[in-house]
Amino acid sequence: xxxxxxxxxxxxxxxxxxxxxxxxxxxxxxxxxxxxxxxxxxxxxxxxxxxxxxxxxxxxxxxxxxxxxxxxxxxxxxxxxxxxxxxxxxxxxxxxxxxxxxxxxxxxxxxxxxxxxxxxxxxxxxxxxxxxxxxxxxxxxxxxxxxxxxxxxxxxxxxxxxxxxxxxxxxxxxxxxxxxxxxxxxxxxxxxxxxxxxxx
Amino acid sequence: xxxxxxxxxxxxxxxxxxxxxxxxxxxxxxxxxxxxxxxxxxxxxxxxxxxxxxxxxxxxxxxxxxxxxxxxxxxxxxxxxxxxxxxxxxxxxxxxxxxxxxxxxxxxxxxxxxxxxxxxxxxxxxxxxxxxxxxxxxxxxxxxxxxxxxxxxxxxxxxxxxxxxxxxxxxxxxxxxxxxxxxxxxxxxxxxxxxxxxxx
DNA sequence: CACTCATGTCAACGACTGTAGGCCAACATT
DNA sequence: AATGTTGGCCTACAGTCGTTGACATGAGTG
Numbered sequence: 001x002x003x004x005x006x007x008x009x010x011x012x013x014x015x016x017x018x019x020x021x022x023x024x025x026x027x028x029x030x031x032x033x034x035x036x037x038x039x040x041x042x043x044x045x046x047x048x049x050x051x052x053x054x055x056x057x058x059x060x061x062x063x064x065x066x067x068x069x070x071x072x073x074x075x076x077x078x079x080x081x082x083x084x085x086x087x088x089x090x091x092x093x094x095x096x097x098x099x100x101x102x103x104x105x106x107x108x109x110x111x112x113x114x115x116x117x118x119x120x121x122x123x124x125x126x127x128x129x130x131x132x133x134x135x136x137x138x139x140x141x142x143x144x145x146x147x148x149x150x151x152x153x154x155x156x157x158x159x160x161x162x163x164x165x166x167x168x169x170x171x172x173x174x175x176x177x178x179x180x181x182x183x184x185x186x187x188x189x190x191x192x193x194x195x196x197x198x199x200x
Numbered sequence: 201x202x203x204x205x206x207x208x209x210x211x212x213x214x215x216x217x218x219x220x221x222x223x224x225x226x227x228x229x230x231x232x233x234x235x236x237x238x239x240x241x242x243x244x245x246x247x248x249x250x251x252x253x254x255x256x257x258x259x260x261x262x263x264x265x266x267x268x269x270x271x272x273x274x275x276x277x278x279x280x281x282x283x284x285x286x287x288x289x290x291x292x293x294x295x296x297x298x299x300x301x302x303x304x305x306x307x308x309x310x311x312x313x314x315x316x317x318x319x320x321x322x323x324x325x326x327x328x329x330x331x332x333x334x335x336x337x338x339x340x341x342x343x344x345x346x347x348x349x350x351x352x353x354x355x356x357x358x359x360x361x362x363x364x365x366x367x368x369x370x371x372x373x374x375x376x377x378x379x380x381x382x383x384x385x386x387x388x389x390x391x392x393x394x395x396x397x398x399x400x
Numbered sequence: 401c402a403c404t405c406a407t408g409t410c411a412a413c414g415a416c417t418g419t420a421g422g423c424c425a426a427c428a429t430t
Numbered sequence: 431a432a433t434g435t436t437g438g439c440c441t442a443c444a445g446t447c448g449t450t451g452a453c454a455t456g457a458g459t460g
Contacts (some may be wrong), residue, residue, distance in 0.1 A: 014427085015437060034319035036236035039419065050439050055419065067290055117370055118318040119234035124370050131372065153375035154366055155386055161370075162362020166354055170324050170361075172331065174354035185400035186355055190390050200385035203448060214457085215407065240448065250409055 019057050021047040026068040031108035035065065035120040063123060069116070073110050073134040075099065078141040087092055092142060093192030097184050100160050104168060111168050114161065131157045142195045153193040159187060219257050221247040226268040227298065231308035235265065235320040262322060269316070269326055271309050273334040275299065278341040292342060293392030297384050300360050311368050331357045342395045355394040359387060363366060 025046035029038035040061055044051040058064040076099065081092055104110050113130070116123030131153065139153035140146055163183065166175035225246035229238035240261055244251040258264040276299065281292055304310050313330070316323030331353065339353035340346055363383065366375035 013436080016336035018437080034234075034236070036234070037319060039416085041416085049437095051418085051436065052420080052440085056437085061418065115318055118365075119237060127370055128372055150333070150374035151378055151382070154372050154378070156384065157372060158362040158366045158375060159359055160362070162358040162360070165318075165361055165365060166358045168232055170327055172328055172344055172354050172357060175358060178351055178354070182351070182400070189393070189400070190359070193389070194386065200382070200389070213406080218407080239446080241446085251448085252410085252450080256407090261448070306410070 006199055022054055023068050027108050027112050028066055030116055031112035034115045049120055069113050075134055075138055082141050091192050093188035094184055096191050097187045104164055144198055152194050156191050159190050222254055223268050226264055227308050229313050230316055233314035234315045264270055269313050275334055275338055278337055282341050291392050293388035294384055296391050297387045344398055352394050356391050359390050
């Protein structure tokens with residue numbers, strides 16, 4: 001080992017900047033065009049390098065997508081949501097809807113994931129995994145009956161994904177024109193009910 | 201004019217069967233693969249004819265999609281939904297959710313429309329038009345404030361499209377495993393509220 | 401019968417795709 | 431300075447795509 005600043009952090013390579021540029025361009029293209037129309041050549045052009053570099057660093061197109069779509073929803077900790085006295089005056093539904101809007105508008109990864117997941121098996125699996133592993137625990141902690149947790153998570157996912165689809169992908173004009181606050185006000189009770197209501 | 205049974209109905213041509221076979225194969229492929237991966241060659245193979253026939257009858261791939269994705273939601277008449285005493289013991293929300301599930305499972309046109317709309321501009325526009333022109337009037341008739349009708353229609357669309365996305369496209373396991381009745385029971389109050397509630 | 405036109409097949413073109421491999425320059429290490 | 435390694439570009443291949451046009455065949459009509 002020559003230089004390890006802390007523990008076993010990989011050394012900074014000169015190619016890190018290039019790799020990052022490729023990933024950023026890939027996310028933009030996947031988000032804008034979906035899997036098939038986002039060509040390696042176009043991504044390389046955006047990143048200002050040669051297409052063969054993409055192959056060198058990510059193996060093939062699937063590997064590139066896997067690297068570009070790594071994603072953490074960063075949902076608030078379950079404990080934070082359930083401990084008594086948390087969220088003063090706020091409901092879980094509103095917190096979650098706002099958080100999802102934040103995550104959706106922060107970068108283009110979720111849009112890419114959605115656009116790709118619709119026509120690509122790997123993308124669909126990753127979308128499944130994100131909602132199962134990251135939203136699932138929240139539903140499990142809030143659901144009155146633990147056995148219902150997966151269904152409740154799927155219901156929340158359906159409403160969140162549906163709004164994202166309408167607003168960020170299909171761009172239905174009324175969905176685009178609604179203010180952030182209007183969306184939160186309408187969707188929060190829905191999400192709240194899907195997670196916590198005793199019966200439909 | 202040689203033969204016009206009623207008014208100006210086009211004469212039955214021998215190629216009608218071929219055209220229909222092409223459209224059916226196109227709908228299947230577009231629904232299963234999306235726009236880019238649904239190739240004219242594959243569609244022609246499914247229909248048992250030569251790819252050039254597709255070009256002859258529909259001009260190009262866009263024309264084929266336009267013909268294959270013509271769609272009528274067949275929503276219940278607005279009058280039927282609003283007249284006093286209609287829907288004995290039923291809520292509008294439940295009727296609409298059931299109707300949407302029916303339409304989604306009846307054929308593959310809506311799935312094709314959704315899969316294509318996510319990556320293809322023409323598909324997105326058609327999806328917009330379907331919900332604007334066919335769901336919009338229902339929202340206008342039910343909304344307390346006519347000015348809110350487009351927003352309310354978009355909210356309903358977001359929940360319906362989201363469930364269709366989760367259940368028929370992404371196939372999130374919990375969404376697939378839910379029974380039809382469970383979905384209706386959970387979504388109906390949401391749709392009902394989006395259409396008729398005074399305030400969020 | 402001959403003629404016409406709709407229906408269908410076949411072969412090909414040009415463009416674009418993912419991917420592979422060879423070559424070159426800059427750098428780090430000895 | 432010599433050497434091995436890393437980062438990068440260029441060219442090329444094999445395959446697929448949408449699309450085109452020439453050609454064959456059949457039915458229908460005079």
